[in-house]
Ligand SMILES: Cc1cc2nc3c(=O)[nH]c(=O)nc-3n(C[C@H](O)[C@H](O)[C@H](O)COP(=O)(O)OP(=O)(O)OC[C@H]3O[C@@H](n4cnc5c(N)ncnc54)[C@H](O)[C@@H]3O)c2cc1C
Ligand code: SF4
Ligand code: SF4
């Protein structure tokens with residue numbers, strides 16, 4: 239039988255710390271770096287090819303978990319939009335004095351605007367703090383996966399993984 | 413009656429790659445598909461695919477469908493849409509071509525007729541069946557009410573036809589299909605109220621589940637649907653917890669206000685046509701159900717009929733692409749002109765299939781396929 | 796409801812409109828789309844009523860495999876509306892049992 243994941247259905251801090259794609263606290267403190275929250279052996283590897291610095295390795299077989307060479311990662315964020323699992327986040331603890339930034343893929347409408355204040359959510363989708371939208375990037379190379387960067391107090395940076403979406407039915411209608 | 417070297421049923425990834433291999437080798441090749449657009453399941457997959465670069469991972473399914481169709485057309489494959497094959501006997505395919513639209517995407521090369529449907533018989537020297545899979549149903553009180561539909565149907569509606577079938581949706585099943593379609597319903601502006609799953613664990617990939625969770629959608633494991641009700645359409649659903657012996661835990665019932673219930677409890681191989689053609693079937697629960705027995709060349713127990721893709725075991729687009737290629741090469745090779753590189757190409761495909769069927773999620777498919785091919789080697793015609 | 800804006804697919808492209816009549820009511824459809832999509836966009840969910848118990852049915856598979864979605868189209872019963880494209884002036888009726896049309 240194939241394996242299956244347990245509720246709550248997103249990785250715990252403990253699981254992430256043990257995963258080969260998650261950076262150390264020391265590296266996080268130094269500046270922008272990615273957190274790869276992909277901890278199952280699934281047949282997938284676009285992240286490996288996405289990184290020009292060769293900081294991500296999967297190798298053979300294709301079911302290996304992605305391994306991050308945290309010293310090679312320069313925090314350029316190119317890999318974030320290329321992961322079909324939307325499982326890569328760019329974290330910058332040095333964004334400014336006291337604040338950090340987190341960049342994540344956001345494939346929903348409407349897109350937030352730069353400078354806007356939004357509610358940031360954790361892995362369970364619960365709003366945990368308010369955040370400011372720093373950047374919304376969607377160049378052609380992203381293949382329709384916009385990447386949103388938000389800034390918030392540093393202590394939330396390892397928890398924030400998205401923003402509250404607009405609610406109500408008519409947002410995609412005419 | 414038309415005569416072709418190779419006729420392929422199904423224009424999904426498996427059928428199109430099989431046809432490309434046939435046409436590339438100089439054989440007259442036709443693909444028939446009952447849907448108005450070629451691409452099979454891919455035409456509604458708007459997410460970026462998993463897999464490796466050779467399988468165009470990171471590319472959205474719809475784009476893969478377009479590229480494949482383009483490749484097939486430029487290789488000289490004739491693709492006939494709105495053409496349902498309803499019988500196969502003595503290497504002849506009986507087809508009914510619907511021509512409702514005045515300008516179907518691709519009209520048969522013969523005269524375009526204005527009649528609503530017309531029969532077409534095609535005699536083929538080799539046949540590849542790539543009819544894909546169909547969604548399992550689930551019965552519960554009220555399951556036939558309008559508003560209860562397969563997750564695939566909802567996906568077709570939102571992504572292909574751009575119509576939201578409902579506004580508040582309950583997803584039943586937390587495998588990859590349930591998780592992906594839930595995500596896509598949200599992208600289309602729908603509100604997914606919950607994803608429920610009868611087993612204690614989530615069957616799909618963790619990364620898909622994580623996407624759903626951070627959008628604030630609960631995934632309730634050990635939960636089943638008890639009933640759907642409403643005045644001639646779905647207005648509410650009752651869900652409840654189940655215990656280890658699948659019994660409903662008394663008092664755990666919850667009523668949810670929803671207008672749509674999507675069922676995502678797995679696919680089974682669409683083997684009706686294969687069975688009509690006389691192919692022997694064997695039951696493999698790990699691959700989705702009754703599957704045409706085939707050998708390592710993808711040939712069934714009926715000489716000259718090959719299978720590929722979800723029909724020969726419900727898997728993924730990546731494996732369907734490889735199996736289609738394999739079936740196409742082998743069918744073409746059996747027509748006489750084996751090409752110099754064929755042998756190496758077959759070995760390379762087998763290697764890639766082995767890679768795709770490894771790891772904790774996929775190894776069980778390798779084991780089942782091995783067993784199936786073992787049976788096939790003994791029962792299928794020898795060259 | 797039409798999905799006019801979409802984060803991946805972009806805005807709904809303009810296409811020629813086609814008029815169809817569903818149980819006598821005029822509905823604007825998009826050229827090339829199947830009947831099932833046009834009537835879903837108009838908020839119609841019931842395609843037919845079963846023979847014995849007159850139970851309502853709507854779409855189930857959406858790809859031509861289950862026959863739950865059949866209606867009477869241009870007077871012809873049992874037409875699978877999920878794979879049959881609309882054409883100008885087409886008449887579509889809710890099907891009763893094996894073939895009778897009308898409401
Ligand atoms: C929600 C969802 C998400 C998925 N995500 C992924 C993913 O991320 N990565 C991945 O690799 N795979 C994914 N898949 C799986 C993948 O789409 C399928 O495995 C693949 O499409 C199977 O290809 P196929 O060619 O065998 O069949 P299909 O794509 O199903 O094509 C079969 C075709 O045959 C036609 N047909 C059937 N019977 C007849 C007949 N009698 N006459 C004429 N035509 C007929 C049908 O109309 C259809 O077009 C996903 C599937 C679903 C449902
Ligand atoms: S952020 Fe840039 S350098 Fe770091 S892993 Fe991603 S692509 Fe490579
Ligand atoms: S691309 Fe994303 S989902 Fe695929 S292996 Fe890399 S991190 Fe995991």
Ligand code: FES
Nearest residue numbers: 855857861862877
């Ligand atoms: S909904 Fe199944 S045939 Fe149309």
